[in-house]
Amino acid sequence: MALRKIRQLGDEVLSKKCREVREMTPRIRELIEDMKETMYEANGVGLAAPQVGVLRRVVVIDVGEGPIVLINPRILEQSGERTEDEGCLSLPGKAGQVTRPAYVKVEACNENMEKVILEGEELLARAFCHEIDHLDGHMYVEKVEGGLHDVVYEEEEEA
Numbered sequence: 001m002a003l004r005k006i007r008q009l010g011d012e013v014l015s016k017k018c019r020e021v022r023e024m025t026p027r028i029r030e031l032i033e034d035m036k037e038t039m040y041e042a043n044g045v046g047l048a049a050p051q052v053g054v055l056r057r058v059v060v061i062d063v064g065e066g067p068i069v070l071i072n073p074r075i076l077e078q079s080g081e082r083t084e085d086e087g088c089l090s091l092p093g094k095a096g097q098v099t100r101p102a103y104v105k106v107e108a109c110n111e112n113m114e115k116v117i118l119e120g121e122e123l124l125a126r127a128f129c130h131e132i133d134h135l136d137g138h139m140y141v142e143k144v145e146g147g148l149h150d151v152v153y154e155e156e157e158e159a
């Protein structure tokens, strides 16, 4: 496993549409493991393959309940609305208000290329939408309401 470099907003790879994964290969397995390691190292809750420069439909998410791997994810259903601060590892230190569905049902393949159906509410629903947007070349900043602001970390507030 290895850490990969996280591409930053403005890198053209982040605005491209990713290709589907047709079969699991050693290369894709390595990509998934590297993405998990890179996400955890950066304290992120999600990472999409284009953020490490790979134009394939692969996402890793961990909202604090263990890692989720999504290959070729697709939103089947969504409902409700939540407007909350959202950030991205491709734009560190910034956040902005984005409206997302409160509930999302996703179909994807897992690491064994088996079809799975996953449901998420609140932060997980937001993560599904945010990461799937990356696979289509979209960043959350396109959806921000009222502009971006600097993120104040809790450690700094206490200091």
Ligand code: NI
Pocket (backbone or CB within 6 Å): 087, 088, 089, 090, 130, 134
């Ligand atoms: Ni992101």
